[in-house]
Amino acid sequence: MSLEQQPRIGTLHAEAVHTLAQRVRGRLIQPADAGYETARIIHNAAYQHKPRVIVQAADAGDVIATVQFAREQGVSLAVRSGGHSISGLSSSDAVVLDFSHMKAITVDPERRTARIEPGATWGEVNTATQEHGLAIPAGDTASVGVGGLTTGGGIGWLSRKYGLTIDSLLAAEVVTADGRLVRASADEHPDLFWAIRGGGGNFGIITAFEFRAHPVGMVVGGAIFYDAADGEKVLRGWADYAAGAPDELTTIVFMMHAPPLPFIPPEKHGTPVIALGLVYTGDLAEGQRVVQPLRELATPIVDITSPMPYPAIYALTAEAGTPGHFAEVRSMFMDALDDDAIATIMRQMNSISSPFGIIQLRVLGGAMARVSTDATAFAHREQGIFLAAINVWMDPADSLIHHAWADRFYEDMRPYGHGVYVNFLGDEGEGRVREAYPPATYARLEALKDTYDPTNVFNRNQNIKPTVQQRSEEAA
């Protein structure tokens, strides 16, 4: 029977699905199968796709088979590692390639390297590397996956000391759009290696990452909580101090309504606060000294900074890892944080539509800024500040209100910033995907898309279209 004569499951041919099921070593799940509902869910509940086929890959061979299947069927292929895509791109109504069973982590403490499969979460990686007193720079939340965070760049608790996640990437095993498994590193397919470090999932599917790990054990970490009434003073003092602080100190500001945690005074629960999260990696006594001025920006509500094992900092954001909430994001970079910008951010905070929404600010710089802007596809190396708003809510009936706040936030903050971080990019259209890269970087990515994925097999991502597709769309 030819493909065209085969019965279809939605847009898929039943016989081809059956053949794929026979071919893969992992599990192929269809809507009627047990476990389908759990398998289809991603972190952001705003996206409720119903994939026709979910392949829970067991190895690179399964990835190759699934890529070939999606190509032959001409359907969209979503790739899911940790499932934290804020814009829902790791699910689709066609085919999902799910790495939740490819989580192997092998640490080589002698060489200070680690080989990690994409479905591992950064929490799992932290636990495995910490056994050897090592860490790999990741993000701020333990449940985020290695696959998505790394391919977008990875800004986190160690960025100023050890750079972005991609700055510690030594090599990757990549399945290309034509179904080959290749190794990408500084010496092997260096152009592909450049593109996957910030270009998202556009260029191939990574089946394993090899990272350099760094000596990180006990750190000074935690958060200093301030009343939002002191917001302008706290943000001004923090931004000025953190930018000039030693690289050992990385800070992340979370502006939010205080969660009902036992260490926060009950009368402050649900009130707007500024949590100044931090990690100092280095000598602990020196760390306490460096952190001290941040404790004196105003009168703290509570200060939970102390020496702790590095992975303990992730307890601070554990709640953000809970799946099933609805979320919308807007982000941008800023050269610096001027007083007008601070006043506007405070107004946004005071008008946020959901008590679960967060405005986040990070002072960048340090090691991530010392990498040349053209060394990787992530090129926002010289930016001083990263600003993001993540509006989060529980009831889908309220979605319009919360989306509207995110849009307002973006419009009001736009005059102060530029660009966008691809890992904090919502469903904001093609123009914003271009803004994730400076023009020269985008042009280089486009050329590499033509080389590695000319028919745009990998399109379920913040998509960089091959030029052939752009031309045919323009002609249509």
Ligand SMILES: Cc1cc2nc3c(=O)[nH]c(=O)nc-3n(C[C@H](O)[C@H](O)[C@H](O)COP(=O)(O)OP(=O)(O)OC[C@H]3O[C@@H](n4cnc5c(N)ncnc54)[C@H](O)[C@@H]3O)c2cc1C
């Ligand atoms: C609560 C929360 C906290 C966050 N904190 C940070 C942070 O501190 N720093 C930061 O930098 N980012 C952060 N992010 C953003 C995060 O990095 C991105 O959402 C990232 O895509 C999530 O990775 P994942 O593997 O969980 O995602 P998934 O949803 O599984 O994948 C997202 C996308 O990544 C690509 N992708 C995933 N796996 C692969 C693969 N194996 N090969 C090729 N492409 C792949 C695909 O295009 C996919 O659509 C956070 C997100 C959330 C929800």
